[in-house]
Amino acid sequence: MEGRVALVTGGGRGIGRAIAVRLAQEGAKVAISYRSNAAAAGETAELVRKAGAGCETFKGDVASSEDVEALMKGVGGAFGPVEILVNNAGMTRDNILLRMKDDEFEEVLATNLKGTYLCTRAVLRGMVRARWGRIVNISSVVGLLGNAGQANYAASKAGMIGFTKSVAREVAGRGITANAVAPGYVETELTGALPENVKERILGQVPVGRFGEPEEIAEVVAFLAGERAAYVTGQTIAVDGGMVMQ
């Protein structure tokens, strides 16, 4: 992917950071977006530059169409049209359904699903014109299995899978692929707050017997984002130590 322009949303921390660095190692120029943690985004940018690639950071909410428009203008101005889009920005607001508030449901759907829709729609025209593009959406095993206390998050992540398949069908003839990656449990700030007993219960469901590393998710994303994955589209690849065996 030498010289390709990649955008990783939520690239400031966690899995997004590992993806940004991995794409840089493959030779891509990397733009990362973040919502509020500028310091973390700056650290990622340093790591990307150390890997030998150009990097720019952009602040904005992926759930806002104005912010996404500004993001794409910024990336376009710095590097040119986005050729590789990784929809990674995501959040949780867990609650059991009986107690779930409308804003908990809406905020999670807005970031995870609407954000994916807005960013994908914004880059698609350029990809169609170039007759080349790679879209990788970071879903979750929770979107495949469901999870008590995460009806909002599971709905958003399952929605991303249906979205991915539909986009893949729409643009398959134009040299553009769209795939989803469904990570299992990976230690980041997103999962760090889970109580120890919940972590142990999850670990009991992982055949490999350990949690995943962000770099292990990034490895699969790098494959899907590259030239060699041209014949893979509309798929959801679980990277989860065997939690989901399809």
Ligand SMILES: NC(=O)c1ccc[n+]([C@@H]2O[C@H](COP(=O)([O-])OP(=O)(O)OC[C@H]3O[C@@H](n4cnc5c(N)ncnc54)[C@H](OP(=O)(O)O)[C@@H]3O)[C@@H](O)[C@H]2O)c1
């Ligand atoms: N960790 C896991 O075990 C796991 C498992 C399955 C799937 N996933 C998925 O993998 C992705 C990354 O997860 P992670 O664990 O790396 O999360 P994380 O450490 O919490 O990082 C989330 C990133 O997304 C950004 N972000 C959140 N909401 C945003 C918004 N509305 N607009 C723009 N950026 C936003 C954050 O920006 P700031 O830094 O500015 O806050 C941050 O850079 C998510 O989609 C998550 O659902 C994670």
